[in-house]
Amino acid sequence: MTLITFFKNFLSTSFLLALSWLVTAIPLQAQRLPLSENLTSLLSPEGQTLLQNSKAQADYIPLMSQFVTQANGAFCGVASAVMVLNALEIPATVPSPWAQRYFTQDNIFNEKTEEVIPRSVITRQGMTLAQLSDLIATYTVEVKTFYGSDINLDQFRQIIRENLANDNNFVLINYLRRAIGQKRGGHISPIAAYNEESDQFLILDVSRYKYPPVWVDTETLWASTNTIDQVSQKTRGIVLISPPSLL
Numbered sequence: 001m002t003l004i005t006f007f008k009n010f011l012s013t014s015f016l017l018a019l020s021w022l023v024t025a026i027p028l029q030a031q032r033l034p035l036s037e038n039l040t041s042l043l044s045p046e047g048q049t050l051l052q053n054s055k056a057q058a059d060y061i062p063l064m065s066q067f068v069t070q071a072n073g074a075f076c077g078v079a080s081a082v083m084v085l086n087a088l089e090i091p092a093t094v095p096s097p098w099a100q101r102y103f104t105q106d107n108i109f110n111e112k113t114e115e116v117i118p119r120s121v122i123t124r125q126g127m128t129l130a131q132l133s134d135l136i137a138t139y140t141v142e143v144k145t146f147y148g149s150d151i152n153l154d155q156f157r158q159i160i161r162e163n164l165a166n167d168n169n170f171v172l173i174n175y176l177r178r179a180i181g182q183k184r185g186g187h188i189s190p191i192a193a194y195n196e197e198s199d200q201f202l203i204l205d206v207s208r209y210k211y212p213p214v215w216v217d218t219e220t221l222w223a224s225t226n227t228i229d230q231v232s233q234k235t236r237g238i239v240l241i242s243p244p245s246l247l
């Protein structure tokens with residue numbers, strides 16, 4: 001092989017590799033939607049600095065170690081519940097394919113959860129705040145629910161911040177996406193950290209194919225819970241989940 005032939009082959013191979021990367025990368029990149037200016041991605045340098053300077057991030061690592069993508073468009077609450085139950089090391093009652101006690105977005109359902117809300121209904125329309133709370137409460141945890149309409153901005157900030165400073169309990173938030181500048185309807189995900197200086201919370205969005213984890217300012221996030229869910233005709237809000245007797 002001459003030197004010229006070698007470089008021709010090398011360039012050809014490099015070009016094909018680059019092309020194959022583009023073919024596979026573009027669709028994946030295109031799936032995530034752009035963020036509005038008021039939101040900061042955790043993947044950005046600014047977002048990572050906010051996390052480094054957070055003084056209430058005890059929940060971040062336990063949640064990250066259990067971070068899952070919602071299995072379908074209506075399973076944001078199911079995925080969020082699975083993350084929290086696994087982070088609390090609550091034993092699953094139905095064995096999973098991988099481990100006897102591990103929760104999945106399949107084995108979380110059982111006779112008790114069917115009584116609260118049938119899986120078929122969740123698959124069709126997702127869950128309201130009360131249904132999410134009641135589904136999680138079928139397991140050996142304590143659950144406390146706050147509707148956005150029942151707590152003011154300061155209470156909202158204080159309740160979540162206190163929880164985020166303790167790694168033995170967790171917060172799920174039910175909010176309206178378009179109220180924080182995202183597309184589009186009601187959504188549920190865990191909150192993982194609070195940055196005091198900027199007064200922002202970090203949402204670990206379980207629609208990982210759609211948005212990265214984002215920092216949202218407290219007032220915007222509180223307002224997004226103070227919106228009416230058309231199914232319940234009540235506002236959205238937050239759910240705190242703890243092991244028994246720790247609330």
Ligand code: CA
Pocket residue numbers: 058059162163164165166167168169170171
């Ligand atoms: Ca906590």
